[in-house]
Amino acid sequence: MSVFAYPSTVIVEAERPLLDAGVDLMARASRALAHFCADVLRESRGQIFGSRVCVFAGPGNNAGDALFAAAALARRGAHITVVTLFDRTHDQGLAAARRAGASVISSPSAEETTDPSVEAAGHCSAEVRAQLRADVMRELSRSDLVLDGIFGTGGRRGLPEHIASLIRDWRHSAGANSNTNTAGTRTSRFGTGTYTTQTLIAVDIPSDLSPADTGSEDRIHADHTVTFGGLKAELIDPRVAAFTGTVHLVDIGLELHESQATAEVVDTDDLNAGFPRPEPDGHKYSRGVVGILAGSEEYPGAGVLTTTSAVNCGVGMVRSLGSQMVAEYVIGLHAEVVTASGRMNAVVMGPGNPEDEYVHACVDALANTNVPVVLDAGALDMVGRAESVKGTWLAERPVVLTPHAGELARLLSRLLGEIITSSRINADPIGWAQRAAQSSGCIVLLKGHQTVIAAPDGFCVLPEAGPASLATAGSGDVLAGIIGALVATFHAKNQHEPPLPERELAHIVGLGVLVHNAAGRRAVNAGALGDAVAEVAGELIHRGSLIE
Ligand SMILES: NC(=O)C1=CN([C@@H]2O[C@H](COP(=O)(O)OP(=O)(O)OC[C@H]3O[C@@H](n4cnc5c(N)ncnc54)[C@H](O)[C@@H]3O)[C@@H](O)[C@H]2O)[C@@H](O)CC1
Numbered sequence: 001m002s003v004f005a006y007p008s009t010v011i012v013e014a015e016r017p018l019l020d021a022g023v024d025l026m027a028r029a030s031r032a033l034a035h036f037c038a039d040v041l042r043e044s045r046g047q048i049f050g051s052r053v054c055v056f057a058g059p060g061n062n063a064g065d066a067l068f069a070a071a072a073l074a075r076r077g078a079h080i081t082v083v084t085l086f087d088r089t090h091d092q093g094l095a096a097a098r099r100a101g102a103s104v105i106s107s108p109s110a111e112e113t114t115d116p117s118v119e120a121a122g123h124c125s126a127e128v129r130a131q132l133r134a135d136v137m138r139e140l141s142r143s144d145l146v147l148d149g150i151f152g153t154g155g156r157r158g159l160p161e162h163i164a165s166l167i168r169d170w171r172h173s174a175g176a177n178s179n180t181n182t183a184g185t186r187t188s189r190f191g192t193g194t195y196t197t198q199t200l201i202a203v204d205i206p207s208d209l210s211p212a213d214t215g216s217e218d219r220i221h222a223d224h225t226v227t228f229g230g231l232k233a234e235l236i237d238p239r240v241a242a243f244t245g246t247v248h249l250v251d252i253g254l255e256l257h258e259s260q261a262t263a264e265v266v267d268t269d270d271l272n273a274g275f276p277r278p279e280p281d282g283h284k285y286s287r288g289v290v291g292i293l294a295g296s297e298e299y300p301g302a303g304v305l306t307t308t309s310a311v312n313c314g315v316g317m318v319r320s321l322g323s324q325m326v327a328e329y330v331i332g333l334h335a336e337v338v339t340a341s342g343r344m345n346a347v348v349m350g351p352g353n354p355e356d357e358y359v360h361a362c363v364d365a366l367a368n369t370n371v372p373v374v375l376d377a378g379a380l381d382m383v384g385r386a387e388s389v390k391g392t393w394l395a396e397r398p399v400v401l402t403p404h405a406g407e408l409a410r411l412l413s414r415l416l417g418e419i420i421t422s423s424r425i426n427a428d429p430i431g432w433a434q435r436a437a438q439s440s441g442c443i444v445l446l447k448g449h450q451t452v453i454a455a456p457d458g459f460c461v462l463p464e465a466g467p468a469s470l471a472t473a474g475s476g477d478v479l480a481g482i483i484g485a486l487v488a489t490f491h492a493k494n495q496h497e498p499p500l501p502e503r504e505l506a507h508i509v510g511l512g513v514l515v516h517n518a519a520g521r522r523a524v525n526a527g528a529l530g531d532a533v534a535e536v537a538g539e540l541i542h543r544g545s546l547i548e
C-alpha cells in the first residue's frame with residue numbers, strides 16, 4: 001500500500017516526543033534489524049549459527065542500531081566482528097556486542113584517539129596499520145553479511161578518506177564483487193528483493209548516500225536498506241537505487257502525518273484498493289465521459305490505441321473528438337464509442353498529433369468549462385508559449401501533462417528559456433518533473449522506466465516501475481487513454497465538490513500508470529496492451545483485485 005516519504009528532518013522530529021517519554025526507539029529499531037538480518041542469513045546460508053557478520057561502526061546512534069542488532073545475532077550463534085572506524089562509537093552498543101562475544105577491530109583512522117577503551121589505531125605504526133587493514137579486508141571477504149552502521153540521518157555528505165579507501169579496496173576485492181546490486185535486478189525497490197551470497201545491509205540509510213555518479217566507487221552499495229520510522233525522501237530517488245538496494249521500512253511507532261510527506265510510493269495494492277468501481281445506482285454519466293482527441297491522417301493508429309484503452313478502462317462513455325477518418329477506424333473496433341458532442345468529464349488531447357482544426361474546435365468547446373485535460377505528444381506544445389498555463393484556456397482546470405524525457409526537455413526549454421536536454425532530464429527525473437510541474441502549474445507525468453508524477457507543490461507520486469516491454473511504439477498513447485478515463489471517472493464522481501486536490505489527482509494519475517504497468521506485464525506490443533487494459537480493469541471491477 002501507499003508508502004509516504006518524508007524529509008529526514010520530519011522523521012527525526014517525530015522521534016522526539018517518544019524519546020522524551022522514555023521510549024527506547026533504538027531497541028525497537030535494532031530488534032527489527034536483527035530479525036531482518038536473521039531472515040537474510042537463514043535464506044542465504046540455511047542458518048544463523050556459524051554465520052559471519054561484520055559491522056562497520058560509526059560514531060553515532062546509527063552504529064548503536066547496528067551494534068545492538070549484531071549482539072542479538074551473536075546470541076543466536078553468529079560470529080560478529082565490529083570494525084570501529086572512529087575513535088568513538090556507540091558505547092552501550094559496543095559493550096553489548098562485546099558481551100555477546102563480538103571481536104573488535106579498530107580500523108586505522110586519521111582521527112585523533114581520545115578513547116582509551118578502543119585501541120589507538122590512529123597512532124599506530126605504518127606496519128600495524130597495514131596489518132589492521134589486512135585484518136579488516138580478510139574479515140570482509142569471509143563475511144556472509146555486512147552491516148553499514150557508519151552514519152545514519154546525522155551523516156554529512158562525504159566519507160572521511162580512511163573509510164572511502166576501505167570501501168574502495170573492498171569493492172575491488174572479490175568479496176565485494178559478489179554484491180550484484182545494480183538497478184533493474186529486482187522487480188521492486190520496496191519489497192522483498194533477492195539475497196546474494198554476501199549481503200550488505202545499510203542501517204536506516206546508506207552512509208554518504210548521494211545521487212551523484214562521481215565518487216560512487218567509494219560509497220556503500222547496499223543490497224538492502226532497513227529504514228526506521230518512516231521512508232526517508234532521499235531513499236526514493238531512482239538515482240540512488242544502486243546504493244540503497246531494496247528498501248524495507250520498519251515501523252517503530254512514530255506518528256507521521258501524510259500532510260508532511262513529500263512523496264508517495266504506490267504499488268499494485270493501491271490499484272486493487274483504489275481503482276474506481278461502478279456504484280450500484282450509477283449510470284453512464286455518473287461513471288464519467290472522456291473525450292479523446294487523438295490520431296490524424298499521418299498517425300491514425302494513435303487514435304485507435306488511445307480510444308481502445310479508454311474504452312477498456314471501465315469509463316461510462318468515450319467520445320471521439322477527432323477527424324471522421326479516425327472515428328471510422330475507432331467505431332469499426334469499438335461500436336460503443338460516440339461521435340456526437342455532449343458533456344465530458346475529461347479530455348485527452350494530442351496522441352498522434354491531431355490536425356489543428358480539430359484541436360481548435362475542441363479548445364472552443366472546452367472554453368468556459370473546468371473540464372480537466374490530459375495533454376500528450378503534439379498537444380504538449382500548447383503549454384509554455386507563455387510562462388505557464390495562467391491566462392490561457394488551460395487555466396482554471398486540472399491539467400495533466402504526459403511527456404517522455406524528450407518532450408519534457410522541449411517543454412522545459414520553452415518554459416525556462418534555456419536549453420534543457422533529455423540527458424539532463426534522465427539524470428534527475430524527479431527534480432525536473434518537479435520543476436516542470438512548478439513552473440507550468442500542471443500535474444506532470446514524466447514517462448520512463450521509473451515514471452514520476454509531480455504536482456505543482458513539488459509532491460511526487462512514484463508508481464512501482466513497469467516492465468521494460470512497455471518501451472514500444474504506441475504504448476504512451478495507451479497510457480494517455482487510461483489516464484483520461486480515470487481522470488474522467490473521478491471527476492464525474494467529484495463534480496459537485498470542490499476541485500480534486502492536486503495531490504489526489506496525482507494519486508489518480510499514479511493509479512493509471514499502475515494499470516498500464518499491469519497491462520504491460522500481459523502484452524508485448526501496444527495493440528495487445530490496449531486489449532490487456534480490458535483484462536486488468538475487468539479483474540479489478542469484477543473480481544476486486546488483479547490476478548498476478
Ligand atoms: N534518535 C533516535 O533515538 C533514534 C535513532 N536511530 C538511529 O540513529 C541514527 C541517527 O543517529 P545520529 O544522530 O547519532 O547520527 P549518525 O549515527 O549518523 O552519526 C552522526 C555522527 O557522525 C558524525 N559525522 C557525520 N557525518 C560525518 C562525516 N561525513 N565525516 C565524519 N563524521 C561525520 C557527526 O559529527 C556525528 O558525531 C539514525 O539514522 C538511526 O540509525 C534509531 O535508533 C531510531 C531512534
Ligand SMILES: Nc1ncnc2c1ncn2[C@@H]1O[C@H](COP(=O)(O)OP(=O)(O)O)[C@@H](O)[C@H]1O
Nearest residue numbers: 447448449466467468470471473474475476477
Ligand atoms: N525501460 C522501460 N521500462 C518500463 N517502462 C518503460 C520503459 N521505457 C518506456 N516505458 C514506458 O513506455 C511508455 C512509452 O511512452 P511513449 O514514449 O510516449 O511512447 P509512444 O509515443 O510510442 O506511445 C511510457 O509509459 C513509459 O513509461
